[in-house]
Amino acid sequence: MKKKLSPLSLIYSLLIFVFLYAPIAVLIIYSFNASKSRGTWGGFSLKWYAELFSNKDIMQALITTLSIAVISAVVSVVIGTAAAVGIYYSRRRTKALLTGISNIPMINADIVTGISLLLLFIFLKLDLGYVTLLLSHITFNIPYVILSVMPKLRQLDKNAFEAAIDLGATPLRAFFSVIIPEISPGIVTGAILAFTMSIDDFVISFFTTGGGVSTLSIEIYTMAKRGIKPEINALSAIMFLVVMTLLLIVNIRSSKVEKKKER
């Protein structure tokens, strides 16, 4: 079945990986640079890692970023999955309409979303801060969850749910033991996507936060005036490794599950 790669396509794919990963490799290498400048190599040093962990502001922003990312991913997965199921089982016209509406926030420019959320929060007299930041992240995450759950619903065997009901399961039971396990890969993808989008976001966070609450992306972007600190290299290196390990674990697990199924 599997064909060997021809040398040309091997070189081609190698080049692509170099382009994708060389910047990250440089970043990781420079996080060990003793000199503050990116132009010169001042010898190996762990001092930026030490300074990173003693920098209160960055650590506080890291905690905020991670907690917002986790909570918003979980909440938006729940809401998004429910919404996807609802949309999928609605009438054809409603379905098209709802799918369209749920897609718009994704293609909408971040700055428009950010400012309109800001205006909404002020209209509702909510104090800008952690809560408004979290609400915004949940809001822009939901469409991504819907988007990743929908295809799995389409692949679903329509009869499975009815069969479960015929066998005496309550609709709720059938939903949790038949539909959810079938669409779980979509839910996991949605959760990972939501988590990354949340960590990634600057524009919406910038406009919807307040009360001194700040995320990593705000910390990093606003450093632009004086140049990015080397501590950020260290932090990015750690985050890259953590995400990499997480992805590896997820992939290894799912390939094991597939192998089991094949047997």
Added chain:
Amino acid sequence: MKKIFALTLITAMLFSLAGCSSSEDVPTLTVYNWGDYIGDGVIEQFEEEFGCKVNYEMFDQNEDMYTKITKAGGEYDVVIPSEYMIERMINEGLLAELNHDNIPNMENLSQYVLDRDFDPGNKYSVPYMWGTVGIVYNKTMVNGEITSWNDLWDPQYEGQIFMMNSVRDSMAVALMTLGLNPNTREQADIEAAQAKLIEQKPLILAYTGDEVKDKMIAGEAAMAVIYSGDAANILMENEDLVYVLPEEGTNLWFDNMCILESSEQKELAEKFINFMCEKEICEINRDYICYNTPHQEVWDSLDEATLHTYPSADIIEKCFIYKDLGEMAKVYDEMWTKIMVN
């Protein structure tokens, strides 16, 4: 019925959550500043001395800051924008007049940073940091000394010059070299500056942003146009680098502290501004930020190398401050695009 009940419950929960975040008896002051633009521990020291809490927030562009405060004005007390933005905010009535009796430390600031055109008499703003634009050069790579903007057109440095990738700053360099007004709105002047920059193109290695610091440290080019604060930073890293303020004069910029008209903590805000003008605090900020300090004594106590990055009195006389270009901003942008594609 059940649904409506659930909805009300959820809304109530959300509002109660939102309520938690903002209930303390201690007065709270919200300060909005550029990112990474304050010395370590300064905020904590203020909180301790004045028994209050400071919400410290950051922005990365004057324009973003402007959008946020016009939409969520009530949230902020002290903001630190640049001079052209201050002028605009004064005109729009966004800033509160300062009570100078509460800011006695203003006396200690240098006469050069006070009473500038964008805010005559400092009715609305007090200097926080300021700086210039100059030339940094590598003395091992040039013949003799660099003293003038004209040296950026010296053909012997072909492919060895960094210019700024910024319309306003690069056009201003060309206009100053030509002896024209850097705030000009005359079409003919702008075209002359454009021609001058196109003439310069063969000498240019790159139009740079922030990365110019690293490139100059690494000795990639003979000279570069650079902000004074960045210059002070890189002079410490490479001994061959020299910073000069060209004899024709240069651009002066300011980041000043202002209080928003919508602030409910004006007196505390004035105390904050006064605190930031204290000698000890200005020293901490000078050492951390490396931009020019407005405090006269702190300025005088600089070591010689850093002092050299500050403009002398007669250069300050020749300096200019950016004014709003109005409609002509578009023309500048068009000219710049033509230079870049030429």
